[in-house]
Amino acid sequence: MARPKLEDVAARAGVSVTTVSRVLNNRGYLSDDLRRRVNAAIDELGYRPDAIARSLIGRRSGLVGVIVPTVADPFFGELVSSIERGLAAHGYKALLCDCQENAGREAEYLDLLQANRVDGVITSTHNRDVAGYDRAELPIVAVDRRLGAHIPVVRSDNRAGGRLATEHLLARGALSPILITATDHAGNDRAAAYREVMGAHGREPRVRAYGYATPMDDRRALVETWLADSGADGVFATDDLTALMALEWAHKTGRSVPGDVRIVGYDGSAAVRLGVPGLTTVGQPIGRLGARAAQLLVDRIADPDAAPTAEPPLPVELRLGWTT
Template identity: 80%
Template sequence: MARPKLQDVAARAGVSVTTVSRVLNNRGYLSDELRARVNAAIAELGYRPDGIARSLIGRKSGLVGVIVPSVADPFFGELVAAIENTLADRGYKALLCDCQENAEREGEYLELLQANRVDGIITSTHNRGVSGYERAELPIVAVDRRIAPGVPMVRGDNRAGGLLATRHLLARGSRAPIMITATDHAGNDRATAYREVLESEGLTPRVHAYGYATPIDERRAMVETWLSGRRRLRPARRLPPRRGGAAG
């Protein structure tokens, strides 16, 4: 059975194609009776508007691309849920792209989203060397990551958090705290702050990274191994404090 067209709806409702288009796009004044006839014809025929065609005409798709490292990570699962709910409240839908910490896949998703004319992109990945964001001709917002000059970013103060957490542990008597994180690189401000505090106290930092795409069961086993191994270790050897004291 052929897919019903706009002309079929117009014929069934006894109106012009322009009138059907106005009902679908909610434009111009139309009586309630006329709207009801068109909507009834749409329901009877099972007509579904061509979203791509409508986006080409109106230059708006109603879609926002969301790129994350892995929805298996609880943080990003909650982040995606919050983004989807917020977008839905404003009449948009999220197009989820899970890049599994793969830079090549992230680049492909970026190209795919632009080719499908999404209205914007929200990205929170941590891959390095992904080009294309600088050239993208649509709104982009980064979450907790600097991706390109001029791209706005929403983030917490990770450095301050790392300093506070590490100093709190030392104040409570810990002499050999370890840090467990998803990724350990120069852009991880929490890990950088953790190292600075320990080194300023003459202690040896130990950072363990599990990777965002690591399955939950494997991640749990890794964390248990690190923690159990840490309990068997003696307190870290004290080194002479660095000049200048703790980093602020």
């Protein structure tokens, strides 16, 4: 009869391999019920870790999973680069997971990373209700995404950014600026700020959401349809790529920018600034976001039981260009 393995104990107890390792090492917080279940499974199976297994238990892999919605967006490419630099300064390497804005793929990546015993995860996706984060048994840090009180969030001041963009469009003479965003939900601070400013000026807010999983060509078609139908003389796009789609639409339809339509984007990645330096946009401190996320995760790996701190939002700035 084959000797029982760590995986057999995990299956018998109904927990992950990581949980079994933490029980054996007495590492991190675990409920009494979990400890009893794991110890009962160990006794029932007669599991005994051999010398090699004992030497591996508790050893760090030096790997960190980084989950992003897409590396095709310049913002996430720059964010990943800054995260990698921050992790490398502490001797960690990043495993990049591009979930292609798919919630199912994101959940699979999270399971895969835990099964391969990475030391922690940094996630910057925007899929909602992805199963797994609430019961993950490794340190996690989120970038611009609220996953629960137990997971710290690094983010920019998106509400201030939304106000800056909307106030600027109105100040430049836009009477009916439209907001184009990925998803319109209660956690979208940029959209909330747009509504607040429009309401304060007695204007009707008009929000259009294309959905994160919408392919790029379909998103462009939606943007062009919305702009053609809305009669908007201003566009606040909550990412720079969508702002560039609006700019392309204006050129294709013979509308002058900023005479007929004023356009403001969001993010201010180096790639977009280099390609279209005249785009007015709300710039995020992308390098600081990545560096802070990396440092937070390293700290949580060193002390997984430390209570997560409330991270203050990082400041944003309005970068003026000829599109307004």
